[in-house]
Amino acid sequence: MRYGGYNAGTFLPRATSMPTQQTPSWLDAVTWNADGLVTAIAQDHKTGRVLMVAWMNHEALAQTAQRGEAVYWSRSRQKLWHKGEESGHVQAVHEIRLDCDADVIVLQVEQRGGIACHTGRASCFYRVLKDGEWQVVDTVLKDPAQIYGA
């Protein structure tokens, strides 16, 4: 851990303090965009490497805090996406941060399987700009056909 203390389950108050299903004020403090989404960055909690960027809606962020595992909103599938539900590459969430204008979340995560990208790489950011080209600098750790089933 680098940026704060991690204790599983400390994102939310004890259930006894939330007797009703009212929206918690911390969710209302988020600046949702016109589509009701915020940008969510998943960063490896040990190395600091940015693994992926996705979207969260209200429910995705609520579930992320509740489960302690990253849940995103898939814009292409228009449904909640519990990361790793197919691949097993779940992201255990150690910390949740919000930026100054409240429209971006950073998650400190522990990436199960060490693969965040659907291409089978550790991170989605595997291309570097060099000499006027995007050069692939990270290797495929596992064939996507094996990850998702052929």
Add this chain to the structure above:
Amino acid sequence: MRYGGYNAGTFLPRATSMPTQQTPSWLDAVTWNADGLVTAIAQDHKTGRVLMVAWMNHEALAQTAQRGEAVYWSRSRQKLWHKGEESGHVQAVHEIRLDCDADVIVLQVEQRGGIACHTGRASCFYRVLKDGEWQVVDTVLKDPAQIYGA
């Protein structure tokens, strides 16, 4: 440096190989959104800390690669924003990465002055979710009135 070699000026090929003003293909490889923008994450090249998230249009990304300093697109002001132009808090860019679906950029930067946030903090991500609240955990390093002039 953590994720790749840094040599100033290696983002782009030598000028002699670009005799005309054609759009370089690396810029065309980016998936611009409906507003012609991509999300850009600035990360401290030494600590890995995510400092801020902003937007870039075509010109902002081209200038970032050309100058070796972060240039964003300010949606509120609708103009190019050479980060640090007012505050002096320029971001020297050591590396530029693109993600798998080509719509997010990660910059490895050296943050001049050690302050990325307009609130005078090191990072815009100074609030942590704990016990159902966004708790401010980072201090103001410099009064914004001093940074931007009263």
